[in-house]
Amino acid sequence: MYQPGDHEAEKASNSYLMSLIAVMGGLPFPIINLLATLIFYLGNRNAPFFVRWHCTQALLSQVSLLFMNSIGFWWTVSIIFGSETLNNAYIGYIITAFTFNLIEFVATIYTAVATRKGKHVKWWFYGDITDMICKL
Amino acid sequence: MNKIIVQGILIVGSFFATWFVLKNIDWMGIFKIENATKKTEEKLGDLFWEMINKSEHEIKKVDITAPIDSLLRKICTENGIDKSTVKLHVVKSDDVNAFALPNKHLVLYTGLVASAENEAALSGVMGHELAHIELNHVMKKLIKEVGLSVLISMTTGNGAGSEGIQKAASMLSSSAYDRKLEKEADIKAVDYLVKANIDPGPFADFLYTISDKQPDFVKHLTWISTHPDSKDRAAYIIEYSREKDVNAEPVLSPGSWDKLKDALRNYE
Numbered sequence: 001m002y003q004p005g006d007h008e009a010e011k012a013s014n015s016y017l018m019s020l021i022a023v024m025g026g027l028p029f030p031i032i033n034l035l036a037t038l039i040f041y042l043g044n045r046n047a048p049f050f051v052r053w054h055c056t057q058a059l060l061s062q063v064s065l066l067f068m069n070s071i072g073f074w075w076t077v078s079i080i081f082g083s084e085t086l087n088n089a090y091i092g093y094i095i096t097a098f099t100f101n102l103i104e105f106v107a108t109i110y111t112a113v114a115t116r117k118g119k120h121v122k123w124w125f126y127g128d129i130t131d132m133i134c135k136l
Numbered sequence: 137m138n139k140i141i142v143q144g145i146l147i148v149g150s151f152f153a154t155w156f157v158l159k160n161i162d163w164m165g166i167f168k169i170e171n172a173t174k175k176t177e178e179k180l181g182d183l184f185w186e187m188i189n190k191s192e193h194e195i196k197k198v199d200i201t202a203p204i205d206s207l208l209r210k211i212c213t214e215n216g217i218d219k220s221t222v223k224l225h226v227v228k229s230d231d232v233n234a235f236a237l238p239n240k241h242l243v244l245y246t247g248l249v250a251s252a253e254n255e256a257a258l259s260g261v262m263g264h265e266l267a268h269i270e271l272n273h274v275m276k277k278l279i280k281e282v283g284l285s286v287l288i289s290m291t292t293g294n295g296a297g298s299e300g301i302q303k304a305a306s307m308l309s310s311s312a313y314d315r316k317l318e319k320e321a322d323i324k325a326v327d328y329l330v331k332a333n334i335d336p337g338p339f340a341d342f343l344y345t346i347s348d349k350q351p352d353f354v355k356h357l358t359w360i361s362t363h364p365d366s367k368d369r370a371a372y373i374i375e376y377s378r379e380k381d382v383n384a385e386p387v388l389s390p391g392s393w394d395k396l397k398d399a400l401r402n403y404e
Contacts, residue, residue, distance in 0.1 A: 064147075068151070080276075080279060080280070081276070081280055086164070087164065088159050088163050088164055091158075091159075091164070092155055092159030092160075092161065092163065093155055096151060096154045096155040096158055100154075124143060125140065125144060125147055128143065132140070
């Protein structure tokens with residue numbers, strides 16, 4: 001079984017940390033998290049397989065979150081500044097989006113810690129897509 | 137590949153299933169949001185009116201307030217608006233101005249009443265301000281210009297002092313909403329007038345005529361100067377009302393409008 005070096009493990013872990021750090025600066029703008037992860041991915045296109053693989057997985061999860069969070073963001077803006085009103089559907093959506101973000105957040109922290117130790121963590125759904133994209 | 141598609145569908149499906157379940161819960165009731173919003177708006181409206189009332193003189197004389205109130209009552213009744221919730225204030229001032237405050241305060245300056253040629257023109261202006269109230273433009277504008285946290289601190293007495301309240305009240309009385317909201321209010325006003333069997337034409341004429349007034353009059357024309365493109369507004373009001381069937385009939389009894397104007401001229 002391939003065991004990544006310490007340097008690779010650190011970089012792979014950083015790809016997940018990118019989205020975590022960007023959450024602080026990026027709230028409430030959903031695109032910031034994606035941009036941070038994308039920039040890190042682009043910067044590691046020629047990195048070893050382990051690093052590339054985890055950068056890709058991190059990026060893919062951010063892309064899916066972007067759709068969900070962007071809808072939440074613009075819905076909020078239209079309530080505050082536009083003609084939409086606060087209602088149960090909106091609150092339900094925000095709670096749902098928050099829950100999914102929280103699940104992703106927890107998964108990201110776990111994966112960041114695990115990859116730092118050199119462990120290969122493959123996410124359900126995202127891992128399989130990453131396998132398709134990332135070839136040795 | 138099939139496995140990925142199924143997993144993707146399951147993730148998306150679980151998102152929508154979660155949302156579907158959650159949106160059927162009465163969060164608005166649980167968090168008492170409508171109650172809290174209403175209370176905040178009530179407090180703000182009363183605060184702002186209190187501030188304005190300190191520096192302006194509200195007319196209570198029945199021969200002035202009653203006919204204006206009748207016009208407002210007609211618009212409200214025919215449009216299913218509870219008139220008892222609308223607080224009309226007629227303020228003595230040469231300014232041609234009218235504006236809405238939170239909690240359904242409608243402020244009308246005597247300068248504007250004096251400038252209106254007929255009851256239909258005045259009804260149009262009141263319809264416009266009533267539309268801002270009913271379409272919740274007032275709170276939206278406040279939140280946008282002043283900020284939600286500042287507004288809440290005003291109502292709790294923390295943070296924003298009387299200067300902040302005065303500034304916010306002054307902003308509401310002297311600046312227009314954005315063009316989209318102004319157009320919405322104009323169109324809604326026409327709808328109100330049509331339902332009340334009041335001709336919207338004089339409202340459009342009022343906008344047109346006042347915007348053509350001499351420059352030395354402009355300083356009093358707050359309602360016009362803060363509502364840009366009055367001629368454009370008059371044009372789309374006329375265009376919109378062309379499609380409407382209006383069975384125009386007077387609201388006030390014959391002579392009441394002239395009596396109102398006399399009462400205003402003679403008011404001291």
